[in-house]
Amino acid sequence: xxxxxxxxxxxxxxxxxxxxxxxxFELTARxxxxxxxxxxxxxxxxKQAISMxxxxxxxxxIAEEAMDAGMLYxxxxxxxxxxxxxxxxxxxxxxxMGFIKSIYSNGTMxxxxxxxxxxxxxxAQIDITLYGGSPKTYGKVCGDESGFERALQGxxxxxxxxxxxxxxTSVIKENQEDFERLAELAEKRGVDxxxxxxxxxxxxxxxxxxxxxxxxxxxxxxxxWRVNNYYHNKMEKSKGEKQNKNSEDELDDFVxxxxxxHPFQCNNGKSSFWITWDGKMIPCSxxxxxxxxxxxxxxxxxxxxxxKACSCVLTCSTCKQCSLRDYCMSCPARLKSETGSFTEPxxxxxxxxxxxxxxxxxxxxxxxxxxxxxxxTYFRND
Amino acid sequence: MRIKQGFLLxxxxxxxxxxxxxxxxVEFNGLISLSExxxxxxxxxxxxxxxxxxxxxxxxxEYEIDAIxxxxxxxxxxxxxxxxxxxxQWI
Numbered sequence: 458x459x460x461x462x463x464x465x466x467x468x469x470x471x472x473x474x475x476x477x478x479x480x481x482f483e484l485t486a487r488x489x490x491x492x493x494x495x496x497x498x499x500x501x502x503x504k505q506a507i508s509m510x511x512x513x514x515x516x517x518x519i520a521e522e523a524m525d526a527g528m529l530y531x532x533x534x535x536x537x538x539x540x541x542x543x544x545x546x547x548x549x550x551x552x553x554m555g556f557i558k559s560i561y562s563n564g565t566m567x568x569x570x571x572x573x574x575x576x577x578x579x580x581a582q583i584d585i586t587l588y589g590g591s592p593k594t595y596g597k598v599c600g601d602e603s604g605f606e607r608a609l610q611g612x613x614x615x616x617x618x619x620x621x622x623x624x625x626t627s628v629i630k631e632n633q634e635d636f637e638r639l640a641e642l643a644e645k646r647g648v649d650x651x652x653x654x655x656x657x658x659x660x661x662x663x664x665x666x667x668x669x670x671x672x673x674x675x676x677x678x679x680x681x682w683r684v685n686n687y688y689h690n691k692m693e694k695s696k697g698e699k700q701n702k703n704s705e706d707e708l709d710d711f712v713x714x715x716x717x718x719h720p721f722q723c724n725n726g727k728s729s730f731w732i733t734w735d736g737k738m739i740p741c742s743x744x745x746x747x748x749x750x751x752x753x754x755x756x757x758x759x760x761x762x763x764x765k766a767c768s769c770v771l772t773c774s775t776c777k778q779c780s781l782r783d784y785c786m787s788c789p790a791r792l793k794s795e796t797g798s799f800t801e802p803x804x805x806x807x808x809x810x811x812x813x814x815x816x817x818x819x820x821x822x823x824x825x826x827x828x829x830x831x832x833x834t835y836f837r838n839d
Numbered sequence: 840m841r842i843k844q845g846f847l848l849x850x851x852x853x854x855x856x857x858x859x860x861x862x863x864x865v866e867f868n869g870l871i872s873l874s875e876x877x878x879x880x881x882x883x884x885x886x887x888x889x890x891x892x893x894x895x896x897x898x899x900x901e902y903e904i905d906a907i908x909x910x911x912x913x914x915x916x917x918x919x920x921x922x923x924x925x926x927x928q929w930i
Contacts, residue, residue: 463872470852478852529851529858555847555858557870578862621868 467529471728475764476527479729481742482520484547485510485536486734490563490599492588494629494667496660496742497734501540509735513543515752517550519732522756524554533580534561536734539571552578559583561625564611565604572611576618584625584651585612590638597631609642616646627653629670633680640687654681655786657743657794674808678816719768720789720799726767730760738763744790775802784817785810840917841927842884848873857881866924876902880916884926891917 471478486499487506499506511519520531531551538544539562551558564585567575575583587608589595596602615622624643626632636652643650656671672680719727725740732738737748738759747766751759776787779802787806795803816822845863849856855878857871873881876898883897891913898909920926 460869463870467852467854467856470854474852476852524849527851529849529856552861552864555849555860557858577865579864579868581868619865 464530468724468728471527472724476728477523477730477760478527479530479532479724480520480523480528481532481534481729481731482516483534483536483732483734483742484516484538484544485541487540488535488537488563489540489565490537490601490604491664492599493631493665493670494598494627494656495665496657496667497536498665499536501537506734510541511734511736511752513547513550515736516547519751519756520551520554520556522751524556526757526760529555529557530559531556532559532561537563537566539566545574548575549578557581561586562611563599563604564608564615565601566607567611567614569614572614572618572620575615576620579618579620582621582623583615584623585615586625586627587612587639587642588626588629589632590635590642594632594635598629612646612648616648622646623649623651625651625653627656628672628677628680629656629667630672630676631670633672633676636680636684637687652684655791657791660743660745660794674805675812677809678812681813682816682820720770720772721767722788725790726764726770730763740767741790743794746793771799773800773802779807779810781807781810781814784813840884841887842881842920843925843927846871846925848878848881848885850878855881871923871925876912877916880913884917884920 467478470476483497485506486497487501487503487510488495488498489501491498491500520528523531533548533551535541538560541547548558558580560580560583562583562585564587585608587595587605588598589605592602592605595605595608612622612624624639624646626639628636640650654677656667658668659665671677721727721740723729723741725731725744730738730740731742732751733745736750736752737745738751739745739748740763747763747770749759749762749766754762770789772789773787773792776782776785776792779785785806786809787803789799791806792801792803793799795805843863845859845861846867847858847860849858855873855875857873859867859869879897879901880894883894888894891910894913894917895906895909898904898912899906902909904912917926
């Protein structure tokens with residue numbers, strides 16, 4: 458049984474039985490960068506944020522409880538995880554517990570020493586965010602041109618230690634022209650490039666304006682078309698060769714069965730959860746309602762309350778009946794994030810669906826999405 | 840013979856999963872899926888086992904299975920573990 462098939466099987470059972478198999482720990486909101494589209498970014502030295510962060514001991518305890526409840530996959534993210542002075546303590550303890558761990562980082566704080574240490578007990582994968590294909594773009598998006606070279610150096614140090622790396626980007630106005638350069642940087646290193654296409658209005662954040670920075674729906678669809686064509690052409694050229702390792706059986710790892718009657722068509726609130734830096738359990742990174750308090754009630758109670766609350770979330774009847782539903786990327790979290798309500802259609806998402814439909818018509822595509830395989834492989838829904 | 844240090848057997852989502860922990864991830868970055876009987880043998884192999892017969896007994900005591908079949912199953916199982924480099928000693 459391959460990793461992907463096994464993960465899919467486990468994911469399906471977990472969703473059906475409401476087992477929290479995938480946990481995401483947002484260890485800090487602080488970051489050394491200030492990216493324009495970030496939904497959670499506090500200054501690296503923000504004393505208030507530091508005082509509100511959960512301690513290493515608290516994260517380790519909640520991980521033990523989550524392990525007992527069935528957590529197998531664990532993502533450590535931020536903010537920037539390496540900004541925590543005790544990240545090493547947390548990671549080493551978690552490494553003893555039997556999780557399949559992954560990390561999100563901007564890579565700029567990875568030194569040869571950190572890479573070597575991480576290589577001694579590597580995560581299954583580390584995603585390094587790279588928000589520009591040059592120092593200039595990177596500086597415009599993240600506020601620090603020098604971060605570009607440091608991030609690349611971080612990636613190369615991790616690769617030298619044999620760690621599985623993926624480059625990750627989010628598309629906004631400032632970096633939309635950099636896609637090909639980012640793809641080249643990834644290809645040169647033999648790693649995958651994953652793109653977050655949907656930018657959510659901020660969940661929190663002191664200095665960012667994601668809505669103002671994101672592409673308008675028409676430009677976003679055109680961007681996706683460009684990416685689609687780039688990879689489609691690559692795939693055509695390399696037919697018969699090994700494809701991107703994210704594709705095929707790994708694609709559906711955590712995709713729930715559609716139309717199971719649950720308000721969430723993904724696995725959030727069914728088998729996966731997110732714990733924020735200040736201690737709230739939420740269904741996913743975008744959505745802070747409903748929430749529970751695992752550090753106060755204990756993990757199991759918080760998880761039970763979370764799954765119950767998620768199953769009661771109202772859905773948007775307009776979206777349900779919409780003829781463009783297959784072209785839309787709407788979900789309860791995005792609707793709530795866009796409109797403040799689970800039941801109101803979001804104009805940004807509606808316009809995106811219309812643009813995607815028009816693109817399909819213009820290019821005589823069937824099935825709505827451009828090249829569904831490419832789309833699923835390279836665009837991340839988070 | 841015994842299972843090498845650095846692996847953890849877990850029951851997750853109604854399945855038996857072996858996960859490498861700590862520095863063991865360097866040489867084995869993945870998952871192992873075991874059947875219920877495989878998990879039973881794995882637990883036994885977490886302690887030192889002198890002879891394959893001890894494992895055969897584990898199976899015959901737990902399941903309605905004849906000794907010949909159990910012996911073959913045990914042999915196949917430990918051969919597989921050996922091939923994957925999961926055993927400290929091989930007899």
